Amino acid sequence: MKDQQLREQTPSCAGCGVTLQTENAEKPGFLPETSLQRDPVICQRCFRIKHYNEASSVALDQDDFLRLLGSIGTTNSLVVHIVDLYDFEGSLISGLQRFVGNNPVLLVVNKIDLLPKGMNVNRIRNWVQRAAKAQGLRTVDVIMCSAKRNKGFEHVIEALEQHRGDRDIYVVGATNVGKSTLINRLIRDYSNMERELTTSRYPGTTLDAVYIPLDDGKSIIDTPGIVYSSRMTEVVPRSFLGSLLPDKPIKPLVYQLNEQQTLFIGSLARFDFVEGERQSFTLYISNALHVHRTKLERADELYEEHKGELLGAPSRDELASIPEWTRHSLRVKPGEKQDVFIAGLGWIQVNGLRGALIDVYAPKGVKVLLRDSMI
Template sequence: MKEQGKDKDQPSCAGCGASLQTQSKDRPGYVPASALDAEAAICQRCFRIRNYNDAVQVSMNNDEFLKLLGGIASTDSLVVHIVDLFDFEGSLISGLQRFVGNNPVLLVVNKIDLLPKGTNYNRLRNWVQRQAKAQGLRTVDVVLCSAKRGMGFDRVVEAVEQLRGQRDVYVVGATNVGKSTLINRLIADYSDLERELTVSRFPGTTLDEIRIPLDDGKSIIDTPGIVYTSRLTELVPRGVLGSLLPDKPIKSLVYQLDAGQTLFFGSLVRFDYTHGANLSFTLYTANAMKVHRTKLERADELYAQHKGVMLAPPSLEELQGIPAWTRHSLRIPRGSESDIFISGLGWIRVNGTNGAQVEVYAPKGVKVLVREALI
């Protein structure tokens, strides 16, 4: 059946109902041009799930995603919300609670393998619970894991089994949080799933979701990743992502700064320590990110002369497509243990409780805030 508002001549995926298109691999309905005219054509994501038990990440914008979420409240489902620990505030779905209604939410915090060795995971879990509550999200459980490394994944499967009962399972999350990796691990952990995935078609659903059948007649429902342009990773060219997205444990950097000193993170972000006593700051960013220190009085001149060259990434050419900086004036309260969080870049731990005043320059729209210290 054609969806309301869809062009009747537009071919649809026989697996998920998405309008087939050949332009963008990371959007719903992508199919190679050579396969577009096949009888009962299916999109690349359905093809890979059906033939390789491999979910492919696709994405959608905020408005499209909120329309999809709007239907969950009327179902009886377990909602698995996957967030990226490295970009926690940037990947948490704002207002999720009002869309899921009374359905239980399992919060899966991925990429814990990126944290330094010796991290206290009980403290970390408590931190996550406080942050989620502050954002208005009610969770029935919080599970820490690394889908890529397999850390804690048995606990994820166990929690899904315990909490879903006879429900479907909706998996939701932003782009680049590891959702597809986790979906693939869930697929592999259900013994009957491979047989189920070889049947002639998936149950047709909505434009942008795929139902992966389970042996009890219920489904894991894989939704596309939501694109938040408040994350630096969504604003930079693809070639810059390697310097932003860590793929191994972070080696934190400690800088001892006097007021009147500046740190440049490539030419993507500028950090000014403007007022306060001598203070150390610990940087938690991808190991590939280049940091340059200078005096505040020289910062403007240095940036003008060396952006995109010494201050890189990105290159001068790549910089042209990134929004201009917005200044964020932040006060670190006296007596607090705080991080300065910059979505998509990481965070800066303020080591000390005497308070401070800083200014952060980041591309317009990027989320920048002061939070309770993670580590």
């Protein structure tokens, strides 16, 4: 009876969109009866994230995420796909085009504030267009912005006005791309609704579709973040996300390496320059991570003796929950300028045009690939 009355009065959490209930604290949407009088009414999980920066383990499974995505193709909507520039291949939704059908897709590239100062944003936008097309995504426009720093957001609004027509707006994206931060900006600047969604660094913050009404009777629909286990952000302990995810412009690290030299990126990944002429490599990673250089012949022994200590975080205890490393052998052909991309961690630009044989070690399942250089 209590839950029935709750559904009639407050059917969903104003923070994450999940259906509210007062019976089971282990299930999504729980809140104590004493919290029913709050305005707005939010579930206990959102309350803890908002006030204590805590996150529970409650989340939707992958089938539920795909079900929500699959329903978009039957609608007449503008689809806004938000990706993280810092983690482009890791945050792009694979196969999105088949889910959205004929609906137009606006690609919003967030977190440009993390780029090193002096970068040419238009050149990087052109790179994004080529990369999206190569992934089979057809877009009506590509907008570069930083929702957190309020940079370029006016272009997002302009693009919505240009491409929406009389459609609803579906907002989709992977976890940790800044989707809820951008939605909060839309609420303030583009909607008649005065509330904020729950925003945190933790994956799966939005648990169900949240409908945000617009003045013309249409809605902005915020969908849950897709959890991709192929990203470093999904395999490290949550306590380590603050070090892994940069929150200010990256300061590139340049290393001149001879063949048979190794770089350890904290205790998370290893980069071996196996073969090639002496050349430079530039790391675009969170500056909270420690980088250690050594000889390749000493790398195995050094890792076993000093992981989580001399090599930097995560600690040995934290590493126990992270999958064992897998080796990825990559060859950069002479004359090509490429990046070694590690999903959720960043990338290493191969600056020389002389070719190189590279081995990368990363936790099993984490995506590692070669791509045309972004910068």
